[in-house]
Amino acid sequence: MSRQHHKSIVVLTGAGVSAESGISTFRALDGLWESYRIEDVASPRGFAANPHLVHRFYNDRRKRLLSGTVQPNRAHRALADLEASFRGAFLLVTQNIDDLHERAGSKNVIHMHGELLKQRCAYCGDIEAATPQLGITDACARCHRTGGIRPHVVWFGETPLRMEDIYSAIEDCNLFIAIGTSGNVYPAAGFVAAAAAVGAHTVELNLEPSAVESAFAEKKYGPAGTLVPEFVSTLQG
Ligand code: BJW
Numbered sequence: 001m002s003r004q005h006h007k008s009i010v011v012l013t014g015a016g017v018s019a020e021s022g023i024s025t026f027r028a029l030d031g032l033w034e035s036y037r038i039e040d041v042a043s044p045r046g047f048a049a050n051p052h053l054v055h056r057f058y059n060d061r062r063k064r065l066l067s068g069t070v071q072p073n074r075a076h077r078a079l080a081d082l083e084a085s086f087r088g089a090f091l092l093v094t095q096n097i098d099d100l101h102e103r104a105g106s107k108n109v110i111h112m113h114g115e116l117l118k119q120r121c122a123y124c125g126d127i128e129a130a131t132p133q134l135g136i137t138d139a140c141a142r143c144h145r146t147g148g149i150r151p152h153v154v155w156f157g158e159t160p161l162r163m164e165d166i167y168s169a170i171e172d173c174n175l176f177i178a179i180g181t182s183g184n185v186y187p188a189a190g191f192v193a194a195a196a197a198v199g200a201h202t203v204e205l206n207l208e209p210s211a212v213e214s215a216f217a218e219k220k221y222g223p224a225g226t227l228v229p230e231f232v233s234t235l236q237g
Contacts, residue, residue: 070098097153
């Protein structure tokens with residue numbers, strides 16, 4: 001399959017694309033949800049009940065992301081190369097809140113579940129670069145109220161970001177590739193069905209079959225750092 005056959009590509013990435021960079025996934029046996037209960041740290045109710053715990057969860061992840069030990073891997077770089085060499089429309093939708101796609105050179109990126117390096121005021125909606133350690137006494141730079149500063153991430157029950165742009169790109173795409181995502185969380189897990197419905201070729205690249213594996217026309221299993229450069233080279237060949 002050469003890139004000449006594809007006019008528009010949408011790539012969806014999940015935690016698996018960053019696993020080889022040293023960032024924990026969520027649902028692995030040693031994943032984040034083994035140490036934390038999802039509803040405690042990734043829901044508005046959890047934040048209301050224990051903001052200290054939620055701030056600590058995200059502060060620790062932010063510190064690690066900025067520590068220097070976490071760097072983009074071959075999968076991030078291959079996707080940036082694909083975008084740079086592809087002549088059609090290219091959109092990278094990531095569920096990840098890290099900035100590794102941007103550090104690798106990707107340009108047209110939507111962070112549908114938000115960004116760890118940003119903070120948002122729950123009162124006025126102001127979005128700013130995150131301070132290293134968010135806390136409950138932080139004041140908003142715009143409305144000056146305290147207690148409303150939260151990570152700029154999308155928790156369960158909240159609406160993912162830029163959904164109209166995402167669905168519009170999927171409706172126009174003829175190649176949809178999902179990489180390193182378990183297919184457990186919606187609406188992202190439903191994108192493959194939306195892409196298949198418009199006739200796009202659909203590809204799953206993952207360590208193991210996802211929960212929505214049967215919806216994909218083509219699937220390859222192994223580490224993203226190996227699979228993604230291999231697959232990208234088939235598109236560039
Ligand atoms: C490798 C690898 C390697 C490892 N190489 N691969 C009942 C039915 C259907 C839906 C619902 C329902 N009840 C409620 C819902 C909706 C709910 C939902 O989906 N719940 C499910 C649990 C059932 N969804 C929501 O609430 C969402 N909002 C919503 O639906 O709003 C309504 C709406 C929809 C559409 C339009 C408008 C409005 C919000 C979801 C928010 C998710 N938030 C989180 C946390 C915040 C960010 C953060 O803290 O980082 O986002 S949860 C967490 O899961 C995080 C991730 O982005 C997300 C997805 O996880 P991901 O990336 O798939 O990671 P894993 O760990 O699950 O999988 C990793 C994969 O990689 C595995 O398969 C490994 O094998 C693989 N892997 N190493 C390649 N080296």
